[in-house]
Amino acid sequence: MSLEPLFALHEGLPRAGPGSEASTRRAIASLPVPSEPARILDVGCGPGAQTVVLAKLLQGHVVAVDIFESFLRQVTANAEVSGLAGRVTTCVGSMDALPFPPGSFDLIWSEGAVYVIGVPKALELWRPLLRPGGCLAFTEACWFTDSPPAEAKTFWDQSYPGMTTVDGNRGRAVSAGYEVLASFPLPPEDWWETYYGPVRARIAELRDPWRDKPDLMAVLDETEHEIELFSRHADTYGYAFFVLKKSSD
Ligand code: SAH
Numbered sequence: 001m002s003l004e005p006l007f008a009l010h011e012g013l014p015r016a017g018p019g020s021e022a023s024t025r026r027a028i029a030s031l032p033v034p035s036e037p038a039r040i041l042d043v044g045c046g047p048g049a050q051t052v053v054l055a056k057l058l059q060g061h062v063v064a065v066d067i068f069e070s071f072l073r074q075v076t077a078n079a080e081v082s083g084l085a086g087r088v089t090t091c092v093g094s095m096d097a098l099p100f101p102p103g104s105f106d107l108i109w110s111e112g113a114v115y116v117i118g119v120p121k122a123l124e125l126w127r128p129l130l131r132p133g134g135c136l137a138f139t140e141a142c143w144f145t146d147s148p149p150a151e152a153k154t155f156w157d158q159s160y161p162g163m164t165t166v167d168g169n170r171g172r173a174v175s176a177g178y179e180v181l182a183s184f185p186l187p188p189e190d191w192w193e194t195y196y197g198p199v200r201a202r203i204a205e206l207r208d209p210w211r212d213k214p215d216l217m218a219v220l221d222e223t224e225h226e227i228e229l230f231s232r233h234a235d236t237y238g239y240a241f242f243v244l245k246k247s248s249d
Contacts, residue, residue, distance in 0.1 A: 005219040007068055008206070013198045016046035016071070017112020018191040018239050019139060023184075024053045024111070027137050027241045030182035031107070034059060038106040041065065041129065043095050043122075044113020048075030048088075049194070054109060055079065055087040063105075065091045065098065096125060103131045110138040112239070118162040119169055123176035130246045136178065137243045142166045144185065145236045152233045155226070166240050178244035186239040196227050 010016040038060030042051045045064035048071070055062045064075045072090035079088040093099055095110075096117050108130060114122045119140055126136060141156070143165045148156075156163050164172075170180050203220050210216040
């Protein structure tokens with residue numbers, strides 16, 4: 001899926017991927033307690049639902065990065081509404097070319113966005129940005145079984161060939177120089193309440209204005225198919241949170 005229709009589908013919605021404040025809090029709870037104000041990088045922040053939770057719960061400062069400037073305006077507005085404007089800075093940039101010197105962050109966070117470059121690349125590219133002993137937390141689409149149903153496997157092999165199991169991702173993390181502090185699946189309500197539910201309503205709104213644009217209609221069809229597939233196979237795949245700590249070199 002190209003990014004422009006993806007953006008139109010998500011503009012103004014609370015999240016641009018599955019997640020919830022409860023899951024963000026659960027991942028934060030498995031981090032070592034910071035001894036000083038944390039420097040946090042939120043990669044692919046989207047509208048900033050998790051950015052605000054990070055700024056609220058962790059002492060320190062969050063730099064929120066996204067490739068779409070209009071998402072960053074939402075982040076700023078969210079931070080202001082929450083009284084956290086002084087703790088959040090936004091930055092337009094791409095996750096495969098982050099403009100920060102080595103060791104800049106105590107914590108790198110990324111919910112629902114690592115798929116853009118894939119887990120192995122994110123683990124490799126972001127590790128140098130962490131200080132020694134710094135942490136990386138992200139969510140990622142995973143298989144929850146070694147033998148997925150054929151129709152789900154066919155769909156995801158095409159949409160996201162890099163998708164693997166929770167254990168597969170834990171293994172990738174260890175090979176890339178991290179210790180796994182925690183991993184847990186996101187509950188199905190993290191998909192429905194703030195993500196697929198609002199996206200489904202948006203699809204219904206866009207059908208008429210997009211009816212003469214076959215490529216955009218195809219995106220709506222594909223997304224609707226993705227949602228319908230999840231409604232039948234949520235026990236076999238979903239998102240999982242991974243909380244990692246950079247191992248010493
Ligand atoms: N973390 C948010 C958004 C997840 S959707 C949430 O959970 O709601 C993925 C996000 O990655 C989108 O906001 C998209 O604009 C952003 N993105 C896509 N490609 C990117 C890139 N190359 N660099 C940085 N962000 C990117």
